[in-house]
Amino acid sequence: MTQKERYEAAKEMYAGAGVDTDAAIAALKEIPVSLHCWQGDDVTGFDHDGPLTGGIQATGNYPGKARTPEELMQDMDKALQMMPGKKKLNLHASYAIFEEGEYVDRDKLEPKHFAKWVAFARERNMGIDFNPTFFSHDKVKDGLTLTSPDEETRKFWIDHGKACIRISEYFAKETGVPCVMNIWIGDGYKDIPADRMGPRLRYKDSIEQILSEPYDKNLVKPCVESKVFGIGVESYTAGSAEFTLTFAATHEGCLPLMDNGHYHPTEVVSDKIPALLCFFPEIALHITRPVRWDSDHVVLFDDETKEMAKEIVRNDALGRVYMALDYFDAGINRVSAWVVGFRSWQKALLSALCTPNEEFKKLQDENRLTELMMLQEDMKTYPFGAVWEEYCRQCGVVADRSWFDAVKQYEEEVLFKR
Ligand code: RNT
Ligand code: ZN
Numbered sequence: 001m002t003q004k005e006r007y008e009a010a011k012e013m014y015a016g017a018g019v020d021t022d023a024a025i026a027a028l029k030e031i032p033v034s035l036h037c038w039q040g041d042d043v044t045g046f047d048h049d050g051p052l053t054g055g056i057q058a059t060g061n062y063p064g065k066a067r068t069p070e071e072l073m074q075d076m077d078k079a080l081q082m083m084p085g086k087k088k089l090n091l092h093a094s095y096a097i098f099e100e101g102e103y104v105d106r107d108k109l110e111p112k113h114f115a116k117w118v119a120f121a122r123e124r125n126m127g128i129d130f131n132p133t134f135f136s137h138d139k140v141k142d143g144l145t146l147t148s149p150d151e152e153t154r155k156f157w158i159d160h161g162k163a164c165i166r167i168s169e170y171f172a173k174e175t176g177v178p179c180v181m182n183i184w185i186g187d188g189y190k191d192i193p194a195d196r197m198g199p200r201l202r203y204k205d206s207i208e209q210i211l212s213e214p215y216d217k218n219l220v221k222p223c224v225e226s227k228v229f230g231i232g233v234e235s236y237t238a239g240s241a242e243f244t245l246t247f248a249a250t251h252e253g254c255l256p257l258m259d260n261g262h263y264h265p266t267e268v269v270s271d272k273i274p275a276l277l278c279f280f281p282e283i284a285l286h287i288t289r290p291v292r293w294d295s296d297h298v299v300l301f302d303d304e305t306k307e308m309a310k311e312i313v314r315n316d317a318l319g320r321v322y323m324a325l326d327y328f329d330a331g332i333n334r335v336s337a338w339v340v341g342f343r344s345w346q347k348a349l350l351s352a353l354c355t356p357n358e359e360f361k362k363l364q365d366e367n368r369l370t371e372l373m374m375l376q377e378d379m380k381t382y383p384f385g386a387v388w389e390e391y392c393r394q395c396g397v398v399a400d401r402s403w404f405d406a407v408k409q410y411e412e413e414v415l416f417k418r
Contacts, residue, residue, distance in 0.1 A: 003389055010386035017356055017379060024353035025391045033345055034088040034129045034324035037095055039338050040075050041066045042330045045094025045136065047106070054135025054186030055230020060331025064415025069097045071418070073120055078410050079338035080124065082403040084395035085346050088177065089121045090324050093164055094133040106137060107159035111170035118174045127177025129324060132164035134185040146206035147187040147199035147238045154206060161210030165220060172219035180284055180322045182257050183207060184225035188233030199238040207247060211254065221322065223257035223284045224248055228264060249279065259286035259326055260308065261294035270307035277317055286326035287345055296327040299341040301348060309348035314357035336407050350391055351384055
């Protein structure tokens with residue numbers, strides 16, 4: 001059977017279940033997914049020589065990590081060629097690119113320090129998302145940034161946040177695509193704190209000061225990302241789920257961002273998506289794969305990933321949910337890690353789009369739950385692979401595993417020579 005015949009057969013079978021696979025493919029092509037630059041260099045960045053801090057860790061020591069902006073862009077380019085669909089670039093402030101001999105601290109960053117990234121994104125028709133970097137820096141004092149009781153420290157980080165608002169607006173103007181600016185801090189305590197509210201009040205004030213920087217709300221979408229704990233801050237994190245959710249709910253234009261590695265292990269973000277969509281016009285996601293903790297493994301086409309995609313698709317929220325990948329595995333080929341994770345999320349979205357969601361909802365509302373279970377199980381063995389193949393073909397990307405040959409070749413010719 002040719003690829004075309006395989007797709008035609010699959011299309012017919014899905015049509016029998018009430019699914020238009022052509023429409024699903026067409027819809028997916030329009031949905032931007034943000035690709036994080038930090039998988040390429042283990043969250044190192046270019047503006048410091050120190051270790052990765054903030055309670056996060058990229059474990060592993062696979063050779064070939066990108067060391068310069070040129071290498072990171074080259075690697076990302078390689079990865080982009082193997083990803084179907086619409087992409088956005090996700091940057092951290094620590095990836096500022098300075099001229100030879102130039103350096104400014106994070107509170108003084110300017111759009112020009114990201115001009116090369118803008119050129120990179122524009123050439124590839126990508127918008128840009130942005131993240132102030134509140135970690136891996138010597139002005140993180142006693143593990144604290146925006147919650148610091150030391151006013152000088154806190155001011156430095158507030159000024160960093162404000163600088164990032166200006167840079168985010170620049171990204172949006174240059175690319176013509178709104179910029180999602182995500183605030184995440186690792187501030188917290190290893191052991192039982194004596195004051196849980198004080199740091200949160202300072203955090204609240206700090207974000208308010210950052211957001212007081214004038215910006216166009218149609219161009220910049222500020223978010224706050226919650227977290228349950230980090231390495232070395234096991235007992236308390238200031239930016240907890242309740243804190244960030246309430247902050248976003250009470251500050252017009254600020255979005256809640258959920259990272260599915262940032263909750264207790266039996267909590268699922270798939271269930272939280274529709275809860276938040278009842279109240280927020282827009283929300284944001286960091287899509288990752290937590291293994292026993294916030295380990296940031298490569299995203300796979302697994303059950304919870306599929307469930308998250310379903311909640312976005314069947315609630316007609318593709319235009320209301322900003323999707324970004326967030327993982328960093330230093331133990332495998334980093335280009336492959338990017339590709340596998342991106343393709344997995346694409347598969348999850350396509351699979352959700354190839355589900356007769358209206359019919360299933362109707363069965364639920366009519367309390368025909370026996371039938372619903374049977375049909376949901378039945379569809380699991382539909383020829384989804386043939387639809388995926390067709391989607392990749394239309395996007396001009398290799399559908400089968402042979403994309404990995406290019407990764408192997410790139411590894412030998414480029415990565416292993418570093
Ligand atoms: C950390 C958060 C945060 C970071 C990135 C690098 O736990 O998930 O989003 O992963 O900003
Ligand atoms: Zn995250």
